[in-house]
Amino acid sequence: MKKIIIFSIALMSLPALTLAQKSGDQIFKSVCSACHTIGKGKLVGPDLNGVHAKYPESWLISFIRSSQTMVKKGDAKAVKIFNEYNKIPMPDNNLTDAEIKNVINYIKQNSTVKTTTTVTTETKTETKTETVKETKVAPWTPSDISITSKKVATELNARDLDNSMWQTVSATNIPLAAQNIVYPNLHETSLAQMSVKSVYNGNKVAIWMEWNDTSKDVFVEVDQFSDQVAIQLPVDVNNIPSYMMGNAGGYVHIIHWKAVWQEDCENGFRDVKDAYPNATVDIYPGQESQLDRSRKLQSINIRAEEMVEKGTTFNMPGTASGNFMSKIKRQQPVEEASAVGFGTLTSMEDQTATGWARHQNGKWTVCIIFDVNSGNKYKAAMKDKTKIAFAVWDGNKENIGGRKHYAQWADLILEK
Numbered sequence: 001m002k003k004i005i006i007f008s009i010a011l012m013s014l015p016a017l018t019l020a021q022k023s024g025d026q027i028f029k030s031v032c033s034a035c036h037t038i039g040k041g042k043l044v045g046p047d048l049n050g051v052h053a054k055y056p057e058s059w060l061i062s063f064i065r066s067s068q069t070m071v072k073k074g075d076a077k078a079v080k081i082f083n084e085y086n087k088i089p090m091p092d093n094n095l096t097d098a099e100i101k102n103v104i105n106y107i108k109q110n111s112t113v114k115t116t117t118t119v120t121t122e123t124k125t126e127t128k129t130e131t132v133k134e135t136k137v138a139p140w141t142p143s144d145i146s147i148t149s150k151k152v153a154t155e156l157n158a159r160d161l162d163n164s165m166w167q168t169v170s171a172t173n174i175p176l177a178a179q180n181i182v183y184p185n186l187h188e189t190s191l192a193q194m195s196v197k198s199v200y201n202g203n204k205v206a207i208w209m210e211w212n213d214t215s216k217d218v219f220v221e222v223d224q225f226s227d228q229v230a231i232q233l234p235v236d237v238n239n240i241p242s243y244m245m246g247n248a249g250g251y252v253h254i255i256h257w258k259a260v261w262q263e264d265c266e267n268g269f270r271d272v273k274d275a276y277p278n279a280t281v282d283i284y285p286g287q288e289s290q291l292d293r294s295r296k297l298q299s300i301n302i303r304a305e306e307m308v309e310k311g312t313t314f315n316m317p318g319t320a321s322g323n324f325m326s327k328i329k330r331q332q333p334v335e336e337a338s339a340v341g342f343g344t345l346t347s348m349e350d351q352t353a354t355g356w357a358r359h360q361n362g363k364w365t366v367c368i369i370f371d372v373n374s375g376n377k378y379k380a381a382m383k384d385k386t387k388i389a390f391a392v393w394d395g396n397k398e399n400i401g402g403r404k405h406y407a408q409w410a411d412l413i414l415e416k
């Protein structure tokens with residue numbers, strides 16, 4: 001019996017022994033670089049240039065593993081840096097001591113002596129001298145993946161998914177990762193990669209995306225979500241912010257396609273009545289006068305589209321006030337939004353991007369078109385190149401919000 005137990009313990013510990021230890025380079029690029037640079041300015045978190053010399057190694061190991069544990073214990077240094085960064089918690093890392101040492105070593109190797117990241121500029125006025133502190137963010141550095149946008153001379157139309165020009169453009173393969181850096185997170189990927197093509201015609205850029213997803217999820221109900229894809233562009237190509245929704249002072253422009261909106265565009269707004277045919281809802285006050293006698297029984301018999309047509313949206317404040325998110329009659333399945341760090345995503349007033357999609361043979365094909373330079377200071381503007389990042393949601397795997405697949409910044413080069 002003893003022998004058997006010992007034998008099975010040895011077996012159980014085998015997988016742990018064979019698990020490959022991650023290198024500092026791998027860990028930094030896949031986890032830390034969402035929020036930190038080494039010597040290129042701050043992103044979500046501080047510039048880590050020279051941080052190996054700022055603290056003892058044992059402190060760094062504990063902090064990198066779980067900074068919040070240290071903050072909660074009242075560690076003075078951890079509390080100080082946490083407060084300096086507006087109490088944005090750095091997520092815990094499930095790394096071994098050896099792996100954390102690898103990443104500290106990587107930071108050390110890539111650090112320069114220069115440790116300052118704050119630029120101070122003086123502005124003289126007649127009456128007083130004002131000191132303006134600006135924080136530098138990371139400038140352009142080439143990414144591992146590059147997408148070339150082919151120059152075409154035609155008008156671009158997102159609905160023209162079968163346009164023969166797409167056959168002449170080569171696709172770039174974009175590997176997708178599970179977003180498990182911040183909560184709510186995704187543990188496992190269900191989508192491995194997507195295929196991306198791009199063309200531009202001087203004024204507009206088109207991004208064509210295709211990925212395998214056998215379940216077409218276009219409805220939103222309790223615990224059931226819609227398939228989605230979003231592209232993200234830096235607003236200023238000279239200041240590349242964190243690929244995770246930007247960072248303080250580093251805006252990103254997001255264009256987000258939603259299968260549920262595509263369905264609205266193609267088949268009309270999906271009402272509560274469509275999702276729950278047997279539901280009963282009382283008539284809202286004020287609605288009686290809008291109805292003939294036969295329909296006075298239940299509010300559910302009144303379709304939102306009809307209320308919009310009759311101009312009786314007084315019980316739908318979002319729609320009545322023109323909130324883009326509450327739109328009933330949609331022409332576009334995409335939303336343009338702006339973000340400047342986690343939790344700051346905001347729908348834009350100026351919605352000019354267009355999109356269209358198709359689900360066929362177990363694949364989504366989505367095209368999104370936007371301006372090379374719209375003149376809106378919160379939207380991406382580019383001359384010859386920019387960065388682009390992607391997020392994809394698999395609706396039937398409960399992907400929603402931050403629980404998504406993502407790809408870090410890739411270069412988007414406009415062909416000469």
Ligand code: HEC
Nearest residue numbers: 031032034035044045046051064067081082085088089090
């Ligand atoms: C989601 C964003 C995020 C990720 C990912 C992240 N950090 Fe941080 N990090 C922060 C923030 C924000 C701070 C500032 C302290 C705080 O708010 O707790 C910080 C602080 C630090 C500090 C202290 C810096 C100083 O100057 O005192 C170190 C060291 C550090 N992080 C290392 C890492 C390493 C190594 C990784 C990757 C394994 C990593 N961080 C991943 C956001 C992040």
